[in-house]
Amino acid sequence: MFKSLIYVILPLILSYHDFHVTHTTLHYNSDLDNMEITIKFAIQDLEISLDNTELRIGTLNEKKSSEEIIKNYFKNHLNIYGDNKIINYEWVGKEISDNLHDIYIYFEISNFNQNDKLKSLILENTIFIETTHNQSNIVLIEFEDNDYNLTFTKDLIRQKIQLIR
Amino acid sequence: MQSIQNKINLFILFLFLTPYICAQDNLNNSKFKQLYEELPTPNVYRTASGAPGHEYYQQKADYEINVELDEEKNILKGNETITYFNNSPDILNYLWVQLDQNVRAKNSHGQLTTTNSMNNKMSFRGIKRMHDRMNFDGGFKLEEVSDPYNNQLAYIINETMMRIDLPKPLRQGQSFSFKIKYSYNINDRMKIGGRSGYEYFEDEGNSIYTIAQFFPRMAVYNEVEGWQNKQFLGRGEFTLPFGDYKVSITVPSDHIVAATGELINATSVLSKNQIKRWEKAKKNFIDPVIIVTEEEAKVNEKQKSKSKKTWTFEAKNVRDFGWASSRKFIWDAMAVDISGKTVMAYSYYPKEGNPLWEQYSTRVVAHSLKVYSKYTIDYTYPQATSVHAKSIGMEYPMICFNFGRPESDGTYSKRTKYGMIGVIIHEVGHNFFPMIINSDERQWTWMDEGLNTFLQYITEQEFERNYPSRRGPPNNIVEYMKGDKSGISPIMTNSESILQFGNNAYGKPATALNILRETIMGRELFDYSFKTYSERWAFKHPTPADFFRTMEDASAVDLDWFWRGWFYTNDHVDISLDKVNWFKINTGNPEIENTISKNQEENKNTYIGISRNKSSIQKTVSEYDDQSVDFYTAYDPFKTNILDTQDFSKYMKNLDAEEKEILKSDKNYYELHFSNIGGLVMPIILEFTFVDRTTEVIRIPAEIWKRNSKEVKKVFILDKEVSNVRLDPFLETADVDLNNNSWPARNEPTRFQIFKENEEKNENPMQRVIRAEEMSNE
Helix, strand or coil, rough: HHHHCCCCCCCCCCCCCCCCCCEEEEEEECCEEEEEEEEEEEEHHHHHHHHHCCCCCCCCCCCCCCCHHHHHHHHHHEEECCCCCCCCEEEEEEECCCCCEEEEEEECCCCCCCCCCCCCEEEEECCCCCCCCEEEEEEEEEEEEEEEEEEEEECCEEEEEEECC | CCCEEEEECCCCCCCCCCCCCCCCCCCCCCCCCCCCCCCCCCCCCCCCCCCCCCCCCHHHHHHHEEEEEEEECCCEEEEEEEEEEECCCCCEEEEEECCHHHHCCCCHHHHHHCCCCCCCCCHHHHHHHHHHHCCCCCCCCEEEEECCCCCCCCEEEECCCEEEEEEEEEECCEEEEEEEEEEECCCHHHHHCCCCCCEEECCCCEEEEECCCCCCEEEECCCCCCCCCCCCCCCCCCCEEEEEEEEEEEEEEECEEEEEEECHHHHHCCCCCHHHHHHCCCCCCCCEEEEEEEHHCCCHHHCCCCCCCEEEEEEEEECCCCCCCCCCCCEEEEEEEECCEEEEEEEEHHHHHCHHHHHHHHHCCCCCCHHHHHCCCCCCCCCEEEEEECCCCEEECCCCCCCCHHHHCCCCHHHHHHHHHHHHHEEEEEEHHHHHHHCCCCHHHHHHHHHHHHHHHHHHHHCCCCCCCCCCCCHHCCCCCCCHHHCCCCCCCHHCCCCCCCHHHHHHHHHHHHHHHHCCCHHHHHHHHHHHHHHHHHCCCCCHHHHHHHHHHHHCCCCCCHHHHHHHHHCCCCCCEEEEEEEEEEECHHHHHHHHHHHHHHHHCCCCCHHHHHHHHHHHHHHHHHHHHHHHHHHCCCCCCCCHHHHHHHHHHHHCHHHHHHHHHHHHHEEEEEEECCCCCEEEEEEEEEEECEEEEEEEEHHCCCCCCCCCEEEEEEEEEEEEEECCCCCCCCCCCCCCCCCCCCCCHHHHHHEEEHHHHHHHHHHHHHHHHHHHHH
């Protein structure tokens, strides 16, 4: 009981860590027909969202279950649809940033381009939006020769793009 | 991008440096246009050189404050006397006083203007926090506003600002004293947040109070804003005049109090032993000395004394006052030598902060004071304090509240350690920006956060080699700058309207200053100018223009283009090396040139039929029948005859010695084509690698873009043949796309690809340690 109370951390008005942004890059690797997904975020923001600091993410004592929990969190908060059909993405791994503050997680979608038939993408991005005040999630899609920049906030959680060919 | 070896004539070559001239909608849209329209006109208060002018003035506000903490109800009761000095040439009919606690009042503008929304995935905790915030009865409750003779003063409260109407106009050189009696409910920081408040430790029934914005404070009046009475909405921080403070704080007698300024009644609040230890600390420049021990703190924790003690502090020439109080506090101290003057470094923390805090906090305070003093001005206050406060970092003069709490078993992660050291450096650093170099935080967050984050980076790097700094190096800001422009605002944006606060007001300006220091100005010119700005504006109120102008004035580096690009726009850096052309001089010597031409002719690609015929046709008619041969059959265009040689000697005779020298030198001429995709003009830094594997770095100032900011060409005369060229080889310009920075072209692998490649090859270091542990356990 004591622990669950003491570990409640609230990301409110701070002078120091007062910014809550995640960066997601979807980079299309045409050689392999893979969409390579990189998500960068503050470890603390994830701990708050999971309401869990016991995972010890990024430490030597990290709980074995943490990868599964992180994976599930993102599967619930980042949905990708290709031509209105949900696309499954696979876990590749995670890596702590040199600054120790952030973490990179990697996912991958194989056979992404669907023989050049893919026309549109829909992204639903609610990463940390329910727990963090003023969260913004920035997404950059690099597909063939075009870049698509999107910003998701609590007021804009779903966006659609038409792929230019 | 392909290299084409071209043969050209000597005299054509030097005509090559031809810039394009672009006419765009008949206006001067040059990226190098001076900032006359953006910066205010210099005047007698602020000069064109960026220094305070000969009629510069600032107001002064002195405070005498008495507060009492009611620990049971978490209420702070206080009364204060403010004496306000009008040093301006203007006559004032009213004063504006800031009531920052009102941001937490029910239905305050701060709360009403925070957008929020519900969604079906909202957690129970998220909803609870909304309730807690909305139900908290915050804000100042004023009992009395009067003159020193208890005559009521007329006033009106507009949200977080209170206007006091003066009984008679206040003229230059006059002062006015008034009294305010007030109280407010202290917020539970852990439930509803805030820069100040308390953290309650449920298991033992004690709290740590970190108290600030606890008294009505004077607003700034000057020639820039008039009264800076922009409402406090939560983000844009504080703008305050300097003054002298005497503050008496009454708390339970087993509490230890930390505060701005110096304790003047130590004998009535500390034990003889504690005073002895404190005296010892004042002479100890190497290790912190513990003044209130963990054992003493543990005794205090259990006492829960009902009696009270009053701690009295005095502070001279400060712009604000903060304090912290708890019976949980351990206190340690160490002396710091700042140019021969002794300054004290203090830390206050509960046992929950150990072992991290006793090892690092005071040491980091001392280190920060030394490094910041080196780059700005000598720290002039008598002490600097770091107080342990879970999950925040917040600064006040001489005192700051910092996070960094180990796990309950006393272990801590690397992230916690470096996060804590980083936040202490940062918040102690705020003593310089904005507490001493007192910019307007309500208007410009970057002026204190950006400059401070820049020095934080330098201080971190001096604390430990390769310290894991978050902000400072140019490549750390790339992700932000190349992002969706609709989610980015220029640095020169008011504090409340900034998008992506951390990147905008901390990361980008800190990076920009690093780039100025390392790449544009060089360390010597930058450091002198930055120090000049600090000296000029210490204990004064600088504006952005004062900073921009001083940096130029003290260095003779025209930086208008840099401020324009980095501070007034959202552009990013993306310079592309589009093409490399290789030229050699035509020597004119037929012996040499004919051989080259012949080789070129022979090495030309040939049609396959011709190659096959070479062997399949054993002899052609002209080869076996002598009679079919004439002049043209035998003529070799690459053979040198006597006339060619004569022409060449004539040509040589017409050349002067210098020209002959050039001809003899056999140089390689490389013409490089660049385009500016991102928009920001930046220096072009090139590393040439030659075929013999040696390298040469050439640095071209940003002014190469002065006539055409979209495309430029540049010729390089090199002794050796080049095998490859890299643009921005040392990652110093924040170029967002490295894939167009090399010739021959090369694609930089993405972070994803590097990770995946390494993953496939081997395990990560963490997996390796775990596997090693498992092995040793077996």
